[in-house]
Amino acid sequence: MLFVNYLISGIGLGSVYAIIALGYTMVYGIAKMLNFAHGDVIMIGGYVAFFAISQFHLPVIVSVLLSIVVCAFLGVLIERLAYKPLRQAGSLSVLITAIGVSYFLQNGAQLLFTSNTKVFPSILTGSLSIGSFSVSYITLVTIAVCLLIMGVLTLFISKTKTGMAMRACSEDKDAARLMGIDVNKTISITFAIGSGLAAVAAVLLCSTYPQVYPTLGSLPGIKAFTAAVFGGIGSVPGAFLGGILLGVIETFSKAYISTQLSDAIVFAVLIIVLLIRPSGLLGKKVSEKV
Numbered sequence: 001m002l003f004v005n006y007l008i009s010g011i012g013l014g015s016v017y018a019i020i021a022l023g024y025t026m027v028y029g030i031a032k033m034l035n036f037a038h039g040d041v042i043m044i045g046g047y048v049a050f051f052a053i054s055q056f057h058l059p060v061i062v063s064v065l066l067s068i069v070v071c072a073f074l075g076v077l078i079e080r081l082a083y084k085p086l087r088q089a090g091s092l093s094v095l096i097t098a099i100g101v102s103y104f105l106q107n108g109a110q111l112l113f114t115s116n117t118k119v120f121p122s123i124l125t126g127s128l129s130i131g132s133f134s135v136s137y138i139t140l141v142t143i144a145v146c147l148l149i150m151g152v153l154t155l156f157i158s159k160t161k162t163g164m165a166m167r168a169c170s171e172d173k174d175a176a177r178l179m180g181i182d183v184n185k186t187i188s189i190t191f192a193i194g195s196g197l198a199a200v201a202a203v204l205l206c207s208t209y210p211q212v213y214p215t216l217g218s219l220p221g222i223k224a225f226t227a228a229v230f231g232g233i234g235s236v237p238g239a240f241l242g243g244i245l246l247g248v249i250e251t252f253s254k255a256y257i258s259t260q261l262s263d264a265i266v267f268a269v270l271i272i273v274l275l276i277r278p279s280g281l282l283g284k285k286v287s288e289k290v
Contacts, residue, residue, distance in 0.1 A: 004133060006255045007248065012139035012208070014247020015146035019201040020224030021231070021239035022153065023194030029170045029234035030190045033091070036098040037078060038198060039221020040105035045071045045199035046120070046212045047113060053121045060123045067199040075195025076188050084184070109214035117213040120206040142204045149197065150240050157236065162189060170234070223250075223266070230270050232283025241281060 020042065027035045045067045052063035082101050086094050127136040157163035165186045168176040173183050198217075205220060206212055223246060231242025249269055253262035273281065 002132075005135065006251050008135045008143075009139060010248035010251030011244055012135075012142045012247070013251055014227075014244035015142045016201050016205050016208070016220070016243075017224045017227045017246050018146055018240045018243025019149060019197050019204070020220060021228040021243045022149070022236060023197050024225050024228040025231075025234055025236060025239040026166075026190050026194050028228070029236075030166055031079075031083070031187050033083065033094045034098060034225070035078075035083075035191075035194070036095070036221070036225075037082075037101040037105060038194065039217035039219075039224075040102050040109075041071050041074060041078075041195045041198040042202045042205070042217030042221060043109060043212075043214060044074060044105065045202035046206045046216050047109065048199070049203050049206065050118060050120055050212045053123070064200070064203050067203060068196045071199035071202075072192040072196040075191040075198075078195075079188055079191040084187075106214050106218075113214065115214060117211050120210040120212050122210065123203075123207050136208075138204070138207050142208065145200065145204065146240075146243075149200070150236075153193075153236060162186070166190060226267065226270055229280055230273060232280030235280070235282045235284070238280055238282035245281075 020038070023038050023041075024035065027033060027038070048067040048070045049063050052058045052066050053060065058066070078101055082097050083094065086097060124138045124141060127134050128140065157166060165176065165181045166189075168179065168181055169183055169186050176186075177183050201220075201224075202217070206216075224243065227242035227246040228239045229242070230246060231238030231240065246266060250262050250266050253265040257265065277283070
């Protein structure tokens with residue numbers, strides 16, 4: 001039964017990674033860039049929810065929605081100010097800019113909120129116990145929210161006009177532009193959705209590990225990026241699968257091997273997978289036209 005507890009906990013942790021990884025993979029799939037500031041958007045989402053709940057005493061749902069709106073606006077702002085001018089620049093320039101934006105957000109948070117760790121208020125306590133089996137309600141909610149987001153996002157991309165525009169831009173931006181698609185608007189919407197998902201992940205992460213601090217999103221951001229690569233960067237189902245597997249591997253590594261070596265084991269598994277499947281588990285090999 002202990003094995004099942006670890007499995008559920010791993011799926012819960014992996015669900016948070018999957019939600020964050022969806023933001024990475026959507027931006028890469030459409031804009032063909034790696035937004036390394038995504039982890040710091042998570043941190044901003046955590047702070048917004050923290051102040052909304054603890055300082056302004058807003059209801060949890062309202063606080064989460066406010067966090068989503070702020071992070072979505074921040075994502076669009078970052079894209080317009082930092083990434084849009086570099087749309088035709090080399091990938092190295094965009095990568096350096098993304099790292100710069102990340103440090104800007106982190107240091108800005110340290111100036112505004114200081115480096116002190118703040119305790120995130122409990123929004124859902126208690127656990128479901130059946131015999132020796134026990135799982136916290138926040139873990140169950142995290143898994144349910146992840147599945148809901150995955151389902152809604154899949155329907156949005158496959159059924160809506162905006163989702164079809166996103167798929168067209170991911171295939172060929174120039175051809176999409178010739179077909180009348182506003183590529184700039186589509187990319188901005190993608191950043192808004194990805195950053196909004198980061199806010200949801202922030203609330204779930206801070207509810208599971210009740211702390212908020214300026215570097216909150218750094219490690220989860222890196223692990224979520226790893227999950228996106230693991231599953232196949234650019235693939236929405238791949239981000240989901242990669243996040244779940246990463247969370248399960250990390251949890252079992254901590255439980256049965258070593259808490260100190262868990263991160264090393266996760267990245268070692270990633271290396272092995274990429275050696276066998278360079279495009280990731282669900283990634284497609286793209287042939288380059290000459």
